[in-house]
Amino acid sequence: MLRVFHIKTLDVYGLSKPYGMVIMLVGVIGILCTVLNQTKVTRIAAFASLVLVVLLYVAALLKVKASFSFIPFKGINGFLTRQIAFKWGWYILFAGPVLSVLGVLTSKKRVYSEGN
Numbered sequence: 001m002l003r004v005f006h007i008k009t010l011d012v013y014g015l016s017k018p019y020g021m022v023i024m025l026v027g028v029i030g031i032l033c034t035v036l037n038q039t040k041v042t043r044i045a046a047f048a049s050l051v052l053v054v055l056l057y058v059a060a061l062l063k064v065k066a067s068f069s070f071i072p073f074k075g076i077n078g079f080l081t082r083q084i085a086f087k088w089g090w091y092i093l094f095a096g097p098v099l100s101v102l103g104v105l106t107s108k109k110r111v112y113s114e115g116n
Contacts, residue, residue, distance in 0.1 A: 023052050046104045050097035
């Protein structure tokens with residue numbers, strides 16, 4: 001998710017392990033409720049996972065911007081901040097909640113009728 005000084009790579013669990021576990025738990029609840037045909041809980045889990053991923057992205061942005069704010073020289077501060085790069089994993093992390101929200105919004109309510 002983040003590459004620090006081209007040396008170390010941090011994923012969701014490296015950024016915040018409890019928050020990563022919450023994201024994973026919401027995803028598992030959404031999958032289980034999809035299998036068990038619990039549409040209301042699936043809808044809540046889809047939107048909750050999207051909100052959690054957006055909050056994680058905003059927190060990572062703020063963490064990167066504030067990492068070197070203690071340095072009084074603006075040029076050195078900017079150089080060190082540019083050395084922390086976001087990687088392609090964010091696309092995949094956003095793809096899951098976006099697809100689940102699209103699936104929830106476009107799904108039709110199932111109507112069961114008794115056979116003749």
